[in-house]
Amino acid sequence: LAKTTQPISMDSYEGQEVNITCSHNNIATNDYITWYQQFPSQGPRFIIQGYKTKVTNEVASLFIPADRKSSTLSLPRVSLSDTAVYYCLVGDLYDYKLSFGAGTTVTVRA
Amino acid sequence: DGGITQSPKYLFRKEGQNVTLSCEQNLNHDAMYWYRQDPGQGLRLIYYSQIVNDFQKGDIAEGYSVSREKKESFPLTVTSAQKNPTAFYLCASSAGTGALYEQYFGPGTRLTVT
Numbered sequence: 001l002a003k004t005t006q007p008i009s010m011d012s013y014e015g016q017e018v019n020i021t022c023s024h025n026n027i028a029t030n031d032y033i034t035w036y037q038q039f040p041s042q043g044p045r046f047i048i049q050g051y052k053t054k055v056t057n058e059v060a061s062l063f064i065p066a067d068r069k070s071s072t073l074s075l076p077r078v079s080l081s082d083t084a085v086y087y088c089l090v091g092d093l094y095d096y097k098l099s100f101g102a103g104t105t106v107t108v109r110a
Numbered sequence: 111d112g113g114i115t116q117s118p119k120y121l122f123r124k125e126g127q128n129v130t131l132s133c134e135q136n137l138n139h140d141a142m143y144w145y146r147q148d149p150g151q152g153l154r155l156i157y158y159s160q161i162v163n164d165f166q167k168g169d170i171a172e173g174y175s176v177s178r179e180k181k182e183s184f185p186l187t188v189t190s191a192q193k194n195p196t197a198f199y200l201c202a203s204s205a206g207t208g209a210l211y212e213q214y215f216g217p218g219t220r221l222t223v224t
Contacts, residue, residue, distance in 0.1 A: 031209070032209045032210060034209060036213075041198070041218065041220070042215075042217060042218065043114075043200045043201075043202065043215025043216055043217060043218055044153070044200075044213075044215055045214075045215065046212040046213070046214075049209075049210075049212075087152065089209070090209075091208070091209030092208070092209055093208040093209060093210055094207070094208050095208060095209050096141070096158055096160065096207035096208060097155055097158070097168065097169070098155075098209065098213070099152075100145070100152040100153035100154075101152045102150070102151055102152045103152055
């Protein structure tokens with residue numbers, strides 16, 4: 001499993017864009033990058049997944065540079081309800097053991 | 111409504127007692143997982159099952175046991191051999207194993223052992 005590094009915490013204000021960068025220097029050719037969101041006392045939920053370039057859905061965007069050694073989750077115009085822990089995971093088709101590190105705690109203030 | 115249910119939400123036990131945490135899914139998923147989360151930390155994999163009647167140890171299986179007799183159910187027993195059982199336990203399922211398969215999580219069970 002590729003090791004990931006992401007900031008421990010980030011603060012933001014309502015209406016701003018939040019960008020969380022995850023480093024994965026030893027990412028393998030067949031690895032995919034997945035982000036999950038977890039609210040307090042709940043299970044994580046899937047946000048977005050990508051392999052290269054940019055992926056966008058109704059919740060977030062995921063930017064992956066050509067070398068794929070990092071990825072950036074972008075949350076547009078955050079609200080108070082986006083306060084949560086965000087996990088970056090890297091794994092391939094056969095990685096049943098996804099590694100949830102400590103994640104990034106994002107706090108959105110009014 | 112399809113999803114994963116865990117019961118109970120809160121569970122209290124005395125030290126030395128075994129306790130079983132329930133996990134049921136109606137998503138028709140083959141794979142199921144149990145994770146443990148301690149305060150301020152990420153999730154650690156206890157056991158996983160890719161198919162009925164088969165399961166594998168994860169990173170921290172000592173002191174835990176599981177069964178997978180039905181596709182829908184994957185109960186976790188926390189035995190008295192688990193030295194520090196107080197934690198938040200999360201069950202998940204996915205259509206298959208591998209990074210491409212989204213894991214769907216239950217609401218969790220918070221276990222307190224005194």
